[in-house]
Amino acid sequence: MPKNYSCFPEIYDLVQEIPAGEVASYGMVASLITGATARIVGYAMAATPSGKDIPWQRVINAAGKISDRDGAARHRKYLEQEGIIFSKSGAVSWATCRWQGPSEKWLDAHKIDFMDFLEIQANWPGKPK
DNA sequence: CTTCTGACGAAAT
C-alpha cells in the first residue's frame, strides 16, 4: 500500500465537513479535490491520523456499503450510533442520509465556483429529487 | 521499464 499523497491534507479537511448522521462516498469526496480519485481517498481514510477528529467513518463506497476489511463491523456500528440506517442487504439509503456537500465557505476557500459545484453534486449517487 | 496491488466505480450480465 502507498504511503503519503500530497492531497491527503485537503481530503481530511473536506471530510471534516461531513456532519454526524450523514455519509459520503469516496468518489464524492474525490470529485471536489483536484488530483484525487476515489481510490486515493480510500488510501487517505486508511491512513487517517488518529485523535484529530476526522470522521473517516462517514465515507463509504458508492454502493452505500462498508468496504472495510477487518473493522467492518466496528465501522458500521459507529455509523449506526450516529443514526445511519442499513438495509437488510447492508446498504444505506442515499436518498435519506447522503451528505449534500461542503459549506460555501469551504468551496470559496478552495476556489470552487458554486455553479461548478452544483454540476458535480448532480452526478453524486442517489440523486435526491 | 514491467507487474502487481488496492477502505474505488460504473456498466454489463
Next chain:
DNA sequence: CATTTCGCCAGAA
C-alpha cells in the same frame, strides 16, 4: 440484488 469485467492511478518491488 450479487458478480464479473474493465478502467483507473500512484507507489512498491
